[in-house]
Amino acid sequence: MCNVDVVVPEVVEEPSPPPLAEDKKDEAADKSYLWLWVLLIVAFVLLGTCIVVGARRWKRTKPPPLDLPPEEHPASSCIDLESVKILETIGQGRFGTAYRAIVDEEEVAVKMFPQHHKSSYTNEKYIYSLPLMEHSNLLSYLGSGERVGQDGNIYYGLVLSYCPKGRLSTYLSENTITWSTFCSIALSATRGLAHLHSEIRKGDTKKPCICHRDFNTRNLLLNENMQVIVSDLGFAIHTQGSKYYVNGEEQHAETSSLTDVGTLRYMAPEVLEGAVNLRDCEAALKQIDIYALGLVLWECAARCHELYQGLQTPPYMLPFQAEIGLHPSFEQVQVLVVRNKARPLFPSVWKDTNPATRLLKETIDDCWDYDADARLSAMCVEGRLTELPTLWDRYKLSLGINGVSPTLNPMSNLPLSQRAGEMINGGKIISNVITPRDKESSVSEATVETTITGSPSEPSLDVFLAKNQLIGTLQPPIPSLQPHQGRNPCMERNLIREIPHEISVSGNILIDPLKSNDINSINSINTINAANLIDVQHAIESHGLTNEHLMPLLNGHSNTASVMSQPRPMLPPPTLVPPIPYLQNEVHSVDNQPKRQNTAMQVENYDNRRASKGSSWRRWRSAWEERLKSLIPRRRHHNGEDEERQEILITPTSSSLSEPPTPLPATQSVTVASPHLALQTEVLLTNGGPHTVISPNHTLNSQHSALPNYTSETEIGIAKLHFQNGFAPIIKSRQGSKDSGLNKSSENSVSFVDSDNSCEKLRRPTTLILPDRSHKGTINNVEEEIKSSVDNIDHNEESKVTDSAPEVEESPPLRKAKHRVKTPRRPLNPRLSLYDDRIMGCEGETGVQAGKGGGHLDVGLSHSLPLHMNALSGQQPFLASSVPVSSASSQNNSAASLRCSKLVSSANNSSSSSSSSRSSSSRSSSSRASSREGSQGLLGQELTFSCTQPNPQTIGVL
Numbered sequence: 001m002c003n004v005d006v007v008v009p010e011v012v013e014e015p016s017p018p019p020l021a022e023d024k025k026d027e028a029a030d031k032s033y034l035w036l037w038v039l040l041i042v043a044f045v046l047l048g049t050c051i052v053v054g055a056r057r058w059k060r061t062k063p064p065p066l067d068l069p070p071e072e073h074p075a076s077s078c079i080d081l082e083s084v085k086i087l088e089t090i091g092q093g094r095f096g097t098a099y100r101a102i103v104d105e106e107e108v109a110v111k112m113f114p115q116h117h118k119s120s121y122t123n124e125k126y127i128y129s130l131p132l133m134e135h136s137n138l139l140s141y142l143g144s145g146e147r148v149g150q151d152g153n154i155y156y157g158l159v160l161s162y163c164p165k166g167r168l169s170t171y172l173s174e175n176t177i178t179w180s181t182f183c184s185i186a187l188s189a190t191r192g193l194a195h196l197h198s199e200i201r202k203g204d205t206k207k208p209c210i211c212h213r214d215f216n217t218r219n220l221l222l223n224e225n226m227q228v229i230v231s232d233l234g235f236a237i238h239t240q241g242s243k244y245y246v247n248g249e250e251q252h253a254e255t256s257s258l259t260d261v262g263t264l265r266y267m268a269p270e271v272l273e274g275a276v277n278l279r280d281c282e283a284a285l286k287q288i289d290i291y292a293l294g295l296v297l298w299e300c301a302a303r304c305h306e307l308y309q310g311l312q313t314p315p316y317m318l319p320f321q322a323e324i325g326l327h328p329s330f331e332q333v334q335v336l337v338v339r340n341k342a343r344p345l346f347p348s349v350w351k352d353t354n355p356a357t358r359l360l361k362e363t364i365d366d367c368w369d370y371d372a373d374a375r376l377s378a379m380c381v382e383g384r385l386t387e388l389p390t391l392w393d394r395y396k397l398s399l400g401i402n403g404v405s406p407t408l409n410p411m412s413n414l415p416l417s418q419r420a421g422e423m424i425n426g427g428k429i430i431s432n433v434i435t436p437r438d439k440e441s442s443v444s445e446a447t448v449e450t451t452i453t454g455s456p457s458e459p460s461l462d463v464f465l466a467k468n469q470l471i472g473t474l475q476p477p478i479p480s481l482q483p484h485q486g487r488n489p490c491m492e493r494n495l496i497r498e499i500p501h502e503i504s505v506s507g508n509i510l511i512d513p514l515k516s517n518d519i520n521s522i523n524s525i526n527t528i529n530a531a532n533l534i535d536v537q538h539a540i541e542s543h544g545l546t547n548e549h550l551m552p553l554l555n556g557h558s559n560t561a562s563v564m565s566q567p568r569p570m571l572p573p574p575t576l577v578p579p580i581p582y583l584q585n586e587v588h589s590v591d592n593q594p595k596r597q598n599t600a601m602q603v604e605n606y607d608n609r610r611a612s613k614g615s616s617w618r619r620w621r622s623a624w625e626e627r628l629k630s631l632i633p634r635r636r637h638h639n640g641e642d643e644e645r646q647e648i649l650i651t652p653t654s655s656s657l658s659e660p661p662t663p664l665p666a667t668q669s670v671t672v673a674s675p676h677l678a679l680q681t682e683v684l685l686t687n688g689g690p691h692t693v694i695s696p697n698h699t700l701n702s703q704h705s706a707l708p709n710y711t712s713e714t715e716i717g718i719a720k721l722h723f724q725n726g727f728a729p730i731i732k733s734r735q736g737s738k739d740s741g742l743n744k745s746s747e748n749s750v751s752f753v754d755s756d757n758s759c760e761k762l763r764r765p766t767t768l769i770l771p772d773r774s775h776k777g778t779i780n781n782v783e784e785e786i787k788s789s790v791d792n793i794d795h796n797e798e799s800k801v802t803d804s805a806p807e808v809e810e811s812p813p814l815r816k817a818k819h820r821v822k823t824p825r826r827p828l829n830p831r832l833s834l835y836d837d838r839i840m841g842c843e844g845e846t847g848v849q850a851g852k853g854g855g856h857l858d859v860g861l862s863h864s865l866p867l868h869m870n871a872l873s874g875q876q877p878f879l880a881s882s883v884p885v886s887s888a889s890s891q892n893n894s895a896a897s898l899r900c901s902k903l904v905s906s907a908n909n910s911s912s913s914s915s916s917s918r919s920s921s922s923r924s925s926s927s928r929a930s931s932r933e934g935s936q937g938l939l940g941q942e943l944t945f946s947c948t949q950p951n952p953q954t955i956g957v958l
């Protein structure tokens, strides 16, 4: 309690001093900093996000080369050019000189580009530097750099792997090859191209599609293992859809002349036409490469001695060399490839009875198809070629084991399209005569073939055949295509495209001249045996086969079917020789028939009996039999001998069909002259209705010394004649006093067309007729040529029918491409090299070089010499003394070497002229010719060139 009075002093809280103004400021500042920080952080985050997203997008959209610029590519810095010791010159190209060199005791090739061809160097280096370019069938890129030559100029060099056997073209010209070597060459070349064409992704790295654009045997090298190495990527281009890239810079294909490069004789028809679809330049350029691949395959196969079955292998020829020689003009190639749709011909001795040969021919055919879309892809070609060795081995094996079976028809499993036609060796018509030797070998080979049809990956077909025992009843099966072989749907479309034409001559079985490559095939058309067809129908019936079963067997026979009717009936291909009638006992017969003997009579009776049963199927079949019988040419007996009747069908063409066919106002005179007309000839005329035999009694005697003439008056406006024995008749047409247009194709059919020339559609000829522009021929000329060709045939030699110039000149202009982007032309820029059969791009914006120089040294091959003549004046700046320029395979061949020590020449203005707009190119052709002659025959002498350049230039001494 004593503490009661204790007063606890009140603690008076001193009022806190009011906040100073500064403190207030700090607080506000803190707050604003905070916001600032927040804002900054947000901004950073946003910025970061944007950067990441942007970078990702950029990565996605940016072409791969920029991800990995050439300079950063490890390979580019592998070998320093300075460390390379140059030994000798191995080749001279348009753009640079190739040397054999040595680095660290390893042989390499160095390609040196002069300064004015730097863009070519840059482009080639860029292509080699793209990711994932390493491939066993491409040259390896080892390094690059600059070097000052002895002349003081800068040169740019690419260090590449060395191919000791040199150019493929040189090798082929000097050697024949075995089948296995051919397979190795064909496959490796295709693999190299397929790798270029492929887009490959490995992790983040992506190899884009590259199109070669100058694919030919000069740019294919051989290594020591006889593997082809694709080289010369100077024109190669990185494409993607409608765009392409030059040094990583995106370009738009439609605004440039992308297709103005390449080697003339290897140029695809669409390039020659200027009708490349640049909207999808990737696909278009690939297709152009594939066309060239087809020619390369043909070129190689032509030197495979095993394909000639003991006959002598013909000398090496470039594609179309037999037809237009070594130095064709642009127009010549254009007429041949675009207008005449000509392709190099397969020798008749390449029998289709050998499945490997057949597959090879089909593959080549599918590569150089006129329709670019119908061409195979490189991968697909590779897949097909992979099968060749196996097919060949099995065929050879079975040849040894099985022998001949008389019950099988040798030609029966050939596509119709491959039966017609005649073989031309070296571009010249031989004949359509089947020699006994041909027949024998055909039988033998075909017999064997039946035992090996179907590829290993096709067991279902074999099983199917074995189960049903159809061999001998059905025609030998055609192996269905493998998935990788998948015939491009466009292929079928192409075949179907011809149907209206064929149907317009209903009542006749036509030969498809597009595919007529077999000497044996012409006569096969005349020997289509209705009994065969009936047998097949029996087989179908008795074995309960459906269309699905038969489709694989009939693959590739769309032509046959399409001629017959629509919808396509399930009929087997016609046969060359009527097979021995063969009766297959039914396995599940309902009427328990006793076993029947296999005799012709039995077959006939059996057939009649079965036909009388009268089911709807049989009615359908009978109707077809009737139809077919009416289609099949009859044989006539005359003077005790069987003779093939020549059927000449004269049909109205499209323009006249649009009019009422009868009565036709004009009187046409049709004159047919041919030394090979059969003894008795009938001319069948049709105007869309039933055929009319106009002159059944005209008889022509093939023994007649003069050319027999056949004249028939008819009232048909348009005539189309098809001969099946391989000669080229002449048709003359008069309409009143005026001659109608005579359009003479180089195939076995000749047609004359109405005066407006609207009806004629030339198809790919089976003979390669060249317009000799210098030869102003007349009908008489042609007759003379036919005569001489017949003489040649009689002597079992090659013959050649030549179109006369007037027809060529009068023929309709080349088809213009529709719905396609026309390749822009740059008329002021040179399209043709002065000295080569090549067309070149133009030095300029695209960075792809044009008009480059360099002499090609292959004797007998196309050569090229520099467009930029000045370039050559220091062509060997890396060699101390004159060094022989030789192909690697003929390095010791002094005749093939070019001494470049002296450089002297003079230029003459060419006197050659041309009526065409490409007068400069014509002049250049003559220059080329002279240069090549010089290169072949004037080694060591001073060489004079003519050129379009105004001033004499120093070029070289051969």
Ligand SMILES: Nc1ncnc2c1ncn2[C@@H]1O[C@H](COP(=O)(O)OP(=O)(O)OP(=O)(O)O)[C@@H](O)[C@H]1O
Pocket (backbone or CB within 6 Å): 090, 091, 092, 093, 094, 095, 096, 097, 098, 109, 111, 139, 160, 161, 162, 163, 164, 166, 167, 218, 219, 221, 231, 232, 233, 234, 854, 864, 887, 888
């Ligand atoms: N790696 C190599 N190995 C062996 N020889 C080679 C090699 N590279 C080039 N050659 C030879 O040099 C020649 C010219 O080379 P290349 O074709 O690359 O030059 P180019 O100027 O592009 O020629 P082109 O006129 O064909 O365009 C070839 O034809 C070949 O004979």
